[in-house]
Amino acid sequence: MTLLSVKNLRAYYQTEVYGISRTVRAVDGVSFELFPNEIYGVAGESSCGKTTLIKVISGNIKHPLKALEGSVNYDFGENRVDMLNVSQDELRRNIRWKEISYVMQGSMSVLNPVRKVIETFRDIVDSHERITDKQKFLEETRAHINRLGLPPDVLNSYPHQLSGGMRQRVAIALATVFKPAMIIADEPTTALDVVVQRGVLQMLKEIQAISNNTILFVTHDMAVHANVADRVMIMYAGRIAEEAPTESIFNAPLHPYTQHLIRSLPMIGEKSTKVSLKGTPPNLANPPSGCRFHPRCPYVMDVCRTEVPNLVTIKDRHRVACHLVKEESV
Numbered sequence: 273m274t275l276l277s278v279k280n281l282r283a284y285y286q287t288e289v290y291g292i293s294r295t296v297r298a299v300d301g302v303s304f305e306l307f308p309n310e311i312y313g314v315a316g317e318s319s320c321g322k323t324t325l326i327k328v329i330s331g332n333i334k335h336p337l338k339a340l341e342g343s344v345n346y347d348f349g350e351n352r353v354d355m356l357n358v359s360q361d362e363l364r365r366n367i368r369w370k371e372i373s374y375v376m377q378g379s380m381s382v383l384n385p386v387r388k389v390i391e392t393f394r395d396i397v398d399s400h401e402r403i404t405d406k407q408k409f410l411e412e413t414r415a416h417i418n419r420l421g422l423p424p425d426v427l428n429s430y431p432h433q434l435s436g437g438m439r440q441r442v443a444i445a446l447a448t449v450f451k452p453a454m455i456i457a458d459e460p461t462t463a464l465d466v467v468v469q470r471g472v473l474q475m476l477k478e479i480q481a482i483s484n485n486t487i488l489f490v491t492h493d494m495a496v497h498a499n500v501a502d503r504v505m506i507m508y509a510g511r512i513a514e515e516a517p518t519e520s521i522f523n524a525p526l527h528p529y530t531q532h533l534i535r536s537l538p539m540i541g542e543k544s545t546k547v548s549l550k551g552t553p554p555n556l557a558n559p560p561s562g563c564r565f566h567p568r569c570p571y572v573m574d575v576c577r578t579e580v581p582n583l584v585t586i587k588d589r590h591r592v593a594c595h596l597v598k599e600e601s602v
């Protein structure tokens with residue numbers, strides 16, 4: 273069964289300032305599938321379109337962002353959702369929080385600074401299932417918090433009384449209160465120190481083990497992907513460069529950009545300095561022709577400047593978009 277199927281998705285920011293229109297091609301022909309019970313990581317440098325992709329798949333498409341082409345379909349068993357055509361009302365009532373939870377980049381925004389954490393829980397639960405038995409709600413919320421290893425007194429705290437790591441864990445606890453089939457988390461551990469990061473990641477893994485949901489999370493930190501993800505997608509300039517099970521991404525990366533990301537990982541005991549990639553990620557209002565990585569690629573060929581490489585399947589669930597890599601004839 274496929275939980276999410278994204279086909280040829282194009283989502284652009286279309287702005288007009290002083291009569292000058294500008295189109296940022298942030299997600300430009302992306303296709304992938306997610307399956308139940310997996311942890312899927314999305315990686316790539318800043319501005320490559322990671323947040324834009326998850327805004328679209330979580331149904332948060334607001335001006336100036338537009339989904340211009342493609343499809344985003346969920347299969348929740350009894351409930352099927354065509355995300356590019358679903359009404360806001362249906363999203364609010366039956367899908368958000370219940371089927372799909374989105375922990376936003378800088379997720380503290382979900383916590384109301386002037387309300388205690390328990391009140392935020394109450395607001396969210398009450399807006400979906402009217403709370404008639406307050407005692408039962410309190411007991412269930414305490415049990416949920418406890419299951420996720422959070423101390424019960426967080427419920428009576430204001431967000432500013434909690435550390436950044438604790439706030440992030442509370443945001444994840446909120447996102448999982450209805451046991452959604454799909455949890456989408458944008459940079460859940462960025463800005464946290466390494467020890468706190470480990471706690472948050474451990475919590476995500478435990479949630480997945482308890483509730484069997486699918487987690488899609490975004491981070492540019494490859495070490496986090498190595499520790500948490502079952503499969504990884506590498507994005508470059510609005511497109512998929514490579515996608516594979518985590519082991520293949522780290523042991524046998526095929527795209528030159530993925531190889532660069534893996535080589536940049538710090539190794540224990542290593543003394544030499546890392547070679548950084550020349551140039552910067554392209555401007556998506558005017559991306560390079562052909563392979564968008566060609567101005568920075570150490571293996572660039574003539575064909576790379578003119579022809580967009582197809583995303584081809586190399587072997588079991590390993591896909592790559594690079595002219596150096598040929599499709600396996602299976």
Ligand SMILES: Nc1ncnc2c1ncn2[C@@H]1O[C@H](COP(=O)(O)OP(=O)(O)OP(=O)(O)O)[C@@H](O)[C@H]1O
Nearest residue numbers: 285296298317318319320321322323324325336556
């Ligand atoms: N509201 C907006 N209006 C116009 N362009 C935008 C808007 N939001 C993002 N963009 C542009 O879209 C492109 C992709 O941005 P996005 O936020 O999806 O990248 P990202 O991979 O999540 O980056 P980061 O790692 O920094 O969070 C960038 O060029 C960015 O400048």
Ligand code: SF4
Nearest residue numbers: 563566569576594595
């Ligand atoms: S298609 Fe060409 S430029 Fe792009 S990654 Fe492959 S070799 Fe490099």
Ligand SMILES: [Mg+2]
Nearest residue numbers: 322323324377
């Ligand atoms: Mg982002």
